[in-house]
Amino acid sequence: MSSPDTSFPGKSLPWSLFFQGAKDTFPLVVGAIPFGIIFGTLGETAGLSFGATMGMSLFVFAGASQFVSLSLLASGTVWPMVVLTTFVVNLRHLLYSATMVPFYKKLNPLWKMVLAFGLTDETFAVAVRRYHQKDGVPGKHYYNLGSMVFMYLNWNLCTVIGLTAGKAFPEISRWGLDFAMPATFIGIVIPYLISKPMWASVVTAGTISILAGGLPHKMGLMLAALAGVMVGVICEKLFSGKEEKI
Amino acid sequence: MSGAQIQLNEVYLVAGMALVTFVIRYALFPISGRFTFPKLLEQGLRYVPPVVLTAIIVPSVLMPNGGALNLNLNNPYLIGALAACVIGGVFKNLLLTIVMSMVVFLGAQWVFAMG
Structure with missing residues (x-):
């Protein structure tokens, strides 16, 4: 950070790209809010501890597979089967990384790992659009990073809010939230x-x-x-x- | 089934899910040069999300709480799911579909509980 970065014309450019990426992701962040909260709320209903529910959002960071795992756990599925199902549900991300290979080619391994970790449906959609703009702006990985950091912080914050709500109202499953999952999935499948x-x-x-x-x-x-x-x-x-x- | 404490199985679960997800997202990046999938694989991958979600929705709606097949209209999950299909198909708005079908589900549950 202290050494001057000569690869960019203006010193502030990487960070302005970072904030632009976050800004462009805003509508998708708003869309993720109800899902994050519902996920956190359902964690305990599915029999998961606070730490494990939080751990999924912190370390897995893949909304659809997190929901699927909750519904499997709620019906008493053993963990290796849940991991296998997660693999199948997230296989679509192979298409995303295949698309990103040429854009990430010159980045160092740490950058590649960080950006790969955050390659969600939302950030992929926003970042790939920026990469495809042929304006020759260097450092678009900062734009990508801004998008993923915003998604990540929001997803985890919403999970905490949902977990807290689930703890405060343990009867929450009686409010029909166990139907929230099939309802959400139906809404996702219909556009396909x-x-x-x-x-x-x-x-x-x-x-x-x-x-x-x-x-x-x-x-x-x-x-x-x-x-x-x-x-x-x-x-x-x-x-x-x-x-x-x- | 669980308390506030993280159990060992949960550590395996979260670690396993994190690992497979990261491997899928990262696997292609160490490869240099362009990468193209065989066409058949790419076609197949596009069907994965809706197909997996459907295979979860259908039993959870038609065999609620792991019970027997219930195709009767006194099944609030079925009523709610039908509402979700109609609302989703007409308005094509995810949030509206979720909220409205949950209202229908809760209403059906309440009516059937009253007898």
Whole structure:
């Protein structure tokens, strides 16, 4: 910090990029507030301690998989199965990092690790837009960092608020918050349903999840997910094949 | 099932979740040069989030609290989920979908509790 940074024309540029990144993430931060609070509130209901619920937001920092893990734990799933499911739910982030590889190429390993840790859906969406602007501004990783720091602080603050609320009102699950999770997930899935293959894959997954619901260790979930993905990809091939022939 | 104290299993759980998530997010960065996925893998990955979420939603709504399949309309989870689908499909607003369907769920729960 004390040594002058010659790679930037103005000394303040990295930090102005940092704050610009935070500013551009603001709408998504607001959107994450209810989820963070609901997550914290549901932690105890799912049988997790204060520390473990907080630990998820501090160290995992992946909203969707944190919610999924709570619903698995609430139904008595063993931890290795929850970790495996987390892996599956977060696999989509591979697409994000693949996109970021050329942009992070020149950064040192510490920067890469920090930015990779914070590569959430929200920060990816904001940062990739900035990286794609061909204005030649150096140091866009500060913009990315600003976005992730803002998301991170907000997510953890909201988790604390939710945890505190859950402690103050232990009967909170009676208020219907256990329905908050399926409600949230339905709201997330609906925008995906814009193509026939997507419909086919989701209907397949839903059907298998019921048929295989009795399998131990929530294996039904894995089976349903796998079948859903396969049906989706196959349908995509069939439909696009038809278009090519016509 | 748990007290205020962190249990050993919870340490494994959080550490395991943190590790797999970080590995997914970081794995490609040590590789230099451009990276492109096989097309099939990229296609498949796009289906993962909605498919996993659906496989969680459906049993939690149709077999609430780990019970038997309940397709009756006296199942408040089913009523709430149907409301969420309609509201989400019409308004395409996440927050509105959550809040409104929870109101419907609570209303249904209250009505059925009254008998």
